[in-house]
Amino acid sequence: MKTYKIATIPGDGIGKEVVPAGQQVLQALAAQSKTFDFEFEDFAWGGDYYRKHGLMMPEDGLDALRDKDAILFGSAGDPDIPDHITLWGLRLKICQGFDQYANVRPTRILPGIDAPLKRCKPEDLNWVIVRENSEGEYAGVGGRVHQGHPLEAATDVSMMTRMGVERIMRFAFQLAQSRPRKLLTVVTKSNAQRHAMVMWDQIALEVSKEFPDVHWDKELVDAATARMVNEPASLDTIVATNLHADILSDLAAALAGSLGIAPTGNIDPERRYPSMFEPIHGSAFDIMGKGLANPVGTFWSVVMLLEHLGEIEATTRVMNALEKITADPLLQTGDLGGTATTVQVTEAVCEALSSA
Numbered sequence: 001m002k003t004y005k006i007a008t009i010p011g012d013g014i015g016k017e018v019v020p021a022g023q024q025v026l027q028a029l030a031a032q033s034k035t036f037d038f039e040f041e042d043f044a045w046g047g048d049y050y051r052k053h054g055l056m057m058p059e060d061g062l063d064a065l066r067d068k069d070a071i072l073f074g075s076a077g078d079p080d081i082p083d084h085i086t087l088w089g090l091r092l093k094i095c096q097g098f099d100q101y102a103n104v105r106p107t108r109i110l111p112g113i114d115a116p117l118k119r120c121k122p123e124d125l126n127w128v129i130v131r132e133n134s135e136g137e138y139a140g141v142g143g144r145v146h147q148g149h150p151l152e153a154a155t156d157v158s159m160m161t162r163m164g165v166e167r168i169m170r171f172a173f174q175l176a177q178s179r180p181r182k183l184l185t186v187v188t189k190s191n192a193q194r195h196a197m198v199m200w201d202q203i204a205l206e207v208s209k210e211f212p213d214v215h216w217d218k219e220l221v222d223a224a225t226a227r228m229v230n231e232p233a234s235l236d237t238i239v240a241t242n243l244h245a246d247i248l249s250d251l252a253a254a255l256a257g258s259l260g261i262a263p264t265g266n267i268d269p270e271r272r273y274p275s276m277f278e279p280i281h282g283s284a285f286d287i288m289g290k291g292l293a294n295p296v297g298t299f300w301s302v303v304m305l306l307e308h309l310g311e312i313e314a315t316t317r318v319m320n321a322l323e324k325i326t327a328d329p330l331l332q333t334g335d336l337g338g339t340a341t342t343v344q345v346t347e348a349v350c351e352a353l354s355s356a
Helices: 015-031 047-053 061-065 083-097 162-178 196-208 221-230 242-255 296-309 312-326 342-355
Strands: 002-011 036-042 070-075 102-108 126-132 136-145 153-159 183-188 215-220 237-240 263-267 275-279
Touching (some): 002 015, 015 036, 015 312, 047 083, 061 083, 070 083, 070 296, 083 136, 083 275, 102 242, 126 162, 126 242, 136 242, 183 221, 183 242, 215 221, 221 237, 221 242, 237 242, 296 312, 312 342
Parallel strands (some): 002 036, 002 070, 070 275, 183 215
Antiparallel strands (some): 102 126, 136 153, 263 275
């Protein structure tokens, strides 16, 4: 029997509720499996750790994660700690430390979800957004000088490398090639950003020649937002920079019904390091501890984790259980207009897995 080593990092806020729920689903799945099991190790990093140690995670924390098969992450964010500290000190430290350069965010309207685009049929909104996850606008290049004086200045430099752009473009084209429609939209802003984004466009054209069966087009990021609303069926696989995809994927999740249901995978496609899977919602301190958090985004992230491990049958089982639950109005949480609790949704998914 194969034993997968999974690191769980709940982080902050409702991450402490949804990550244990995700672990519970994985345990329910393993209980019925004759071929695999999970070995979990929990890491209590985040805002509470910062208050005790002055760091969001230990300086050598990556070494503790290095031998894991995957990481299940909750959220990073604390109202008492500046956001740039919580993000760069935990989530981005792991993403960049393990070169998880492909951030993958599938989006579709799950059964039973009342999505806001009333003219949109569920089959019209079935996207995967590929976000460059290692450089671009979030490269961390820049600084502040003369703080507190009238001549104070600050810079954030969007840093793009040929290698970084080539590898995310190739990943996106390969993903589009694997999907039925073989359709890719490259999001850009090269009309205004005339250096790095022009290179982005040029490399997209170069890489496209390796994939003659993939139909691709180019869209300015501002126009892409309108296209997502007005012509959702015209999109399938989307690739964008770190900042652009960060924004577009939140829009995509909202159009599909709620940020609470959206998953993401921070992937090292070369599998040199463990990849990390997480819901895209934030720490949501306003509902922390009330049992109101929607665990669906975490469960869908578990689906992505299982797919990454190659457990395709298990992937299908969990996704089927998840869709069965979202289709039941009595099992929808407050963000979807229902009254169900985190525990009720989790128990229902586990029961669906046990009875399948």
